[in-house]
Amino acid sequence: MESGHHSEGGDPACWLGLICPACGRVREDRTTSQCENCGEELDEAGAGGAA
Ligand SMILES: [Zn+2]
Numbered sequence: 001m002e003s004g005h006h007s008e009g010g011d012p013a014c015w016l017g018l019i020c021p022a023c024g025r026v027r028e029d030r031t032t033s034q035c036e037n038c039g040e041e042l043d044e045a046g047a048g049g050a051a
Pocket of ligand 1: 020021022023024025037038040
């Protein structure tokens with residue numbers, strides 16, 4: 001038993017870059033580079049890391 005109700009939608013890693021590192025909130029609007037929850041500035045340019 002390693003996963004019960006895990007795979008439901010898509011790949012969570014797909015929107016990992018949309019998660020605010022400051023508050024952990026997922027940005028719905030990826031067009032903005034600023035968290036609408038805490039106002040943390042996010043860099044989309046760094047989304048990817050090790051290709
Ligand atoms: Zn935030």
